[in-house]
Amino acid sequence: MKRNLLLFRKRRLLLVPLILLIALFVIFSGPWIDSAAQPADTASSSLAVTEQNVTYAYHRIAEEWKNASDLHSFLNQFSVNHFILNNLYSQEKLQKFTLFSLVSFGFLIACLLLAWHLHKALRHERRLKAKLHDMVRKYGHVLKYAPDGMVILSQDNRIVTLNQSACQILGTAEGKASNMHIEDLLSDPKAKAQVQDLLEQVHQAMRQGESQPVSTQITLHMSPPKHLELIAIETTYLDGNELLLNIRDITSWVEREEKLKSMSRALEQSDDSIIITNDRGIIEYVNHSFEKINDMQANELIGSDAAHLILATLQSPSELEKLQQQLVRGQTVNRIISLRKKDNSLRYLEKRISPIRNNRGKISHYITTGKDITERVLFETKLEKLAHFDLLTQLPNRLMLKRHIDMLRKQPSAVQMGLMTLNLDRFKQINESLGHDTGDQVLIAVSQRLQNTLREHDILARLGSDEFAILVVSEQRFPVLEQLAERILDQLHEPFVIDNKEVVVGASIGITYCEQEETSSEDLLRQADIALYKAKDKGQQHQYRVYNRQMGVNSVKRLEMEAQLRQTCGSDRYQFYYQGRFDSRSRKLCGVEALLRWYNDEGEMQSPTEFIPILETTGLIIDVGEAMIHQACKQLRQWQLQGHWLHFALNISARQLLNSDIVSTIQRAIQSNRCDPSYLELEITESVLMSDVKQALSKLRQLNALGVRIAIDDFGTGYSSLAYLSRFPIQILKVDREFVRDLPINRESVTITNAIVELAHNLNIRVVAEGVENQGQADFLASIGVEEFQGFLYCQPLPVAQFETEFLTAVIDLKRHSIS
DSSP states (O other): OHHHHHHHHHHHHHHHHHHHHHHHHHHHHHHHHHTTTSOOOTTHHHHHHHHHHHHHHHHHHHHHHHHOSSSHHHHHHOOHHHHHHHHSSSHHHHHHHHHHHHHHHHHHHHHHHHHHHHHHHHHHHHHHHHHHHHHHHHHHHHHHHOSSEEEEEOTTSBEEEEOHHHHHHHTOOHHHHTTSBGGGGOOOHHHHHHHHHHHHHHHHHHHTTOOOOEEEEEEEOSSSOEEEEEEEEEEEETTEEEEEEEEEEOHHHHHHHHHHHHHHHHHHHOSSEEEEEETTOBEEEEOHHHHHHHTOOHHHHTTSBTHHHHHHHSSOHHHHHHHHHHHHTTOOEEEEEEEEOTTSOEEEEEEEEEEEEOTTSOEEEEEEEEEEOHHHHHHHHHHHHHHHBOTTTOOBOHHHHHHHHHHHHTOSSOOEEEEEEEEEESHHHHHHHHOHHHHHHHHHHHHHHHHHHSOTTOEEEEOSSSEEEEEEEESSSOOOHHHHHHHHHHHHHSOEEETTEEEOOEEEEEEEEOOSTTOOHHHHHHHHHHHHHHHTGGGOOSEEEEOOHHHHHOOHHHHHHHHHHHHTTTSTTEEEEEEEEEETTTOOEEEEEEEEEEEOTTSOEEOHHHHHHHHHHHTHHHHHHHHHHHHHHHHHHHHHHTTOOOEEEEEOOHHHHHSSOHHHHHHHHHHHHTOOGGGEEEEEEHHHHHHSHHHHHHHHHHHHHTTOEEEEEEETSSOSOOTHHHHSOOOEEEEOHHHHTTTTTOHHHHHHHHHHHHHHHHTTOEEEEEOOOSHHHHHHHHHTTOOEEESTTTOOOBOHHHHIIIIIHHHHHHHHHHHO
């Protein structure tokens, strides 16, 4: 149509000069005729001849004008000279000449305009041709290098042409594929059938006069598989119809879709509750676990604001506003919440709300995950209670008491504190005569009677086997602790009825007041213990003493014992008593623990609880410990030479581990005695580890490198964290007798012991149970996987001679008999 319009413009421009020529002829046709009728002058004959010629020429031109198709003949036969000569001699002719000139000038202008328009039209035509050529090249380039495959098919499904992408996708070359059927390029039968069906649908649509694209997806089973999307449509040209086949490689899309489906299934099947909201907090997705945990349905929640769910777990709307501000800033929020279900059960959930950002980095959604940690919280609560409270009496232990003292000292308001330590008299005789079970019941009864004697806000704690502490706090007038001590002594002097038996226990009490702000919890406990030792001085009982500075310096018993301990260092006054350890399956002797004992000047064996604290506080434990380490390695070597390959356990104190070169000491003892270090075990308590974690970890690793095994003694009674089990090189865990005492009757003891054994085994740590005193305890511990037993059921602490006689003689005799 553009071409026809351009031709019409050209013809319209040609009409302008043609109309001007006709007008010129009409103007001057009259004068030419009139001039022939005028009289002639002296030159009339020649002029007449001229006029006749002109007239004749005019008629001839007129005739030719009617027949001619152009102006050439007219202009050639028209004589300008004659025309000017015959028409410039009068005013009328002058006017006509002027008019002729104007018309001629107009004709000239019209010709120039015609030439300019023709030039413009030709330039526009060239521009259109160039643009059309560029467009053809551009789209040809696009189609040639398009990422999608383009294939043009004839009516019989033969390939007319295809681009490079189609060749790459189909694995062919353009020259090879030309004039082939498109199905022949596919080796997979199912893919061939799908393509044939697709092309048949296009042909059927063409026959029905419809021109709609038809698409399908095929899979080429190769390595790796390739997924293709085919879109076919009819294309119509002047010379016929063809099919355009668009081939798109959608392998990445299919794989991404499969990943999204897998993620969706993972979200739906996850045990964690999951909520997805938009950036305004409107819930868009809720998984099945959330419905189950919260007793809600997804259709009730989707489309609602998640704020009401969050507010139900917070304490106030202000906290909700603070949380929302954190989320708007793109922060991740972690909370542990409690949830009361419809059955009134309490569940604990660990919630995490995280922003989801789009490609522009803006927050588009939020995802909230909730993990049910009820079992973990209950287990940690039990461990927390185990670490901070005495299992038998349910009273705070030493660690908890120290925390209370330190917390009160940090309070801005001035508070007055007093501390009492109480030790039961004759409790050892009760254990030895009536048994440990009766002794435990006595301890429970004592704790209850003490609790009834104290005020509500006073704190009662159990520090050790038969030692208690009482922390008294007052913000006003401080009470006199001596009066309280007298009431306690009177209350404890009353007999206890245990299993229909009357048991009488006395007590000794040490009292100290916190008179200086810089006094620490350790200082208070030490001062109270000094006063307690003073109250028990020379065997005295049922009395109390108040600490003073002079008492701390001049404690007679402590000084006398300290002097004796120092004088007898390295002598036979320090001896080992041995208590056997037995395999839980065979119940045979497999190890031994060396227990330190000391005899005073009177030849009386002293309890470790009496002399070991003095050794610790004075630093004598380092020298004494070094001598006993050499004695232990010597005894271990003797037994190994006799064929007794027993694991030899030796207790190590905090000062020995942290304040001495224990690594060199043990190395020298092993080398000088030439014993096998793999059978030597060092037992340390939890508090020793945690007093200086970095130094303790370094030394234990060095000891472990020597081949020595590390054991944790009295597990669970000294510290609140269990992280050291995985950090330190520990091979053995000794379960304290407090856990074993009530097995297998006490359900809580069973649960806690099971948890400890499972925890140790998960960390590849052997378990030794202490305090096994009856067969029921042994059978239960064996059933849950405890490897070794230690307790009075199998062996009491014995001197070396008696231990060898009772447990090693039979083996020695057997070996001697076999040698002879």
